[in-house]
Amino acid sequence: MSLKKILITGASSGFGKIAAQTLALNGYIVFATMRNIKGSNAQYANELELWAKDNRVELRVLELDVTSDESIASAKENVLNSTNGSIDVVINNAGIFSGGLIESFTIDDYKKIYEVNVFGAVRVANAFLPVLRQQKAGLLIQVSSVLGRVVIPFGGVYDSSKFALEAISESLYYELKPLGVDVSIIEPGPFSTELIQKVLQPSNQVVATEYGVTAKLMGSYYENYTQQMQDPNLPNKPQDVADHILKLVETPNGKRPLRVVVDKVTGGVAEVINETASKVQESILRDFGLSELIINVEN
Numbered sequence: 001m002s003l004k005k006i007l008i009t010g011a012s013s014g015f016g017k018i019a020a021q022t023l024a025l026n027g028y029i030v031f032a033t034m035r036n037i038k039g040s041n042a043q044y045a046n047e048l049e050l051w052a053k054d055n056r057v058e059l060r061v062l063e064l065d066v067t068s069d070e071s072i073a074s075a076k077e078n079v080l081n082s083t084n085g086s087i088d089v090v091i092n093n094a095g096i097f098s099g100g101l102i103e104s105f106t107i108d109d110y111k112k113i114y115e116v117n118v119f120g121a122v123r124v125a126n127a128f129l130p131v132l133r134q135q136k137a138g139l140l141i142q143v144s145s146v147l148g149r150v151v152i153p154f155g156g157v158y159d160s161s162k163f164a165l166e167a168i169s170e171s172l173y174y175e176l177k178p179l180g181v182d183v184s185i186i187e188p189g190p191f192s193t194e195l196i197q198k199v200l201q202p203s204n205q206v207v208a209t210e211y212g213v214t215a216k217l218m219g220s221y222y223e224n225y226t227q228q229m230q231d232p233n234l235p236n237k238p239q240d241v242a243d244h245i246l247k248l249v250e251t252p253n254g255k256r257p258l259r260v261v262v263d264k265v266t267g268g269v270a271e272v273i274n275e276t277a278s279k280v281q282e283s284i285l286r287d288f289g290l291s292e293l294i295i296n297v298e299n
């Protein structure tokens with residue numbers, strides 16, 4: 001086990017919580033971060049700390065709100081003070097979901113979603129990458145989505161935030177590879193977590209009343225989608241995502257894939273896009289005189 005110390009965001013529920021537990025059970029030192037550990041997440045923070053004690057694993061719960069530079073700086077100070085200044089893996093997992101007609105989202109709605117899904121991930125990366133670069137080793141895992149590669153109507157704003165995360169992460173991948181730091185993107189499909197219960201609704205609800213047949217389609221789409229997400233037989237289990245995160249952490253530096261699709265339901269489509277896109281990327285990098293980066297890229 002070469003990369004030992006791991007920080008993950010959004011560990012109060014869903015993938016973040018299970019991944020934190022899975023990594024800790026496998027012997028890693030985990031900083032399981034969440035926002036509002038003294039408020040709305042107090043119960044989850046206490047439960048996770050108790051769980052760590054009961055299981056005798058090295059997991060510490062820390063406050064980290066990805067929308068706040070101060071909160072990230074304070075978490076970083078806390079982590080580095082207790083690790084002699086090092087951190088090996090940073091996992092940008094925190095995210096929020098939104099659904100609705102594109103026209104019904106105000107700019108403030110977009111800002112709320114991007115603050116977490118895009119700028120939040122960038123803030124955390126910018127805070128910790130200097131440490132990884134200095135170490136000349138490390139791993140940044142970005143939790144994106146199959147919806148960061150394909151577009152489903154009525155989910156366009158969320159999708160756009162994950163598309164943005166994908167572009168930023170792929171660019172980081174090329175830029176950091178020669179410096180010994182890996183970037184991997186996890187692309188989960190539909191999983192039953194708490195994401196759907198915390199969905200950000202668009203502010204302009206009037207628009208939907210003017211969308212006739214499209215609004216009807218959206219209604220039936222979300223009804224089916226909600227049912228699918230609540231189906232106990234859904235083949236996608238959140239533990240799958242945690243297991244893939246563990247696998248990435250345990251893969252040697254420089255050998256990690258850029259993208260990992262985790263989806264037994266719709267994953268095939270993202271894999272086709274990823275395979276095609278990686279060929280296109282190789283060719284475009286060559287065209288722009290950046291072949292050196294291709295040589296360094298091992299997929």
Ligand SMILES: NC(=O)c1ccc[n+]([C@@H]2O[C@H](COP(=O)([O-])OP(=O)(O)OC[C@H]3O[C@@H](n4cnc5c(N)ncnc54)[C@H](OP(=O)(O)O)[C@@H]3O)[C@@H](O)[C@H]2O)c1
Nearest residue numbers: 010012013014015065066094095145188190191193194195
């Ligand atoms: N579930 C799926 O089907 C699915 C599919 C593809 C991708 N994903 C992605 O997977 C990631 C994890 O989602 P999940 O499905 O596990 O849902 P989840 O259970 O709702 O977890 C999301 C986590 O993000 C946290 N979060 C939200 N805003 C935050 C902020 N400002 N600062 C810090 N943490 C914040 C939440 O904390 P609070 O409890 O405080 O809100 C929660 O811990 C997300 O990036 C999501 O987009 C999920």
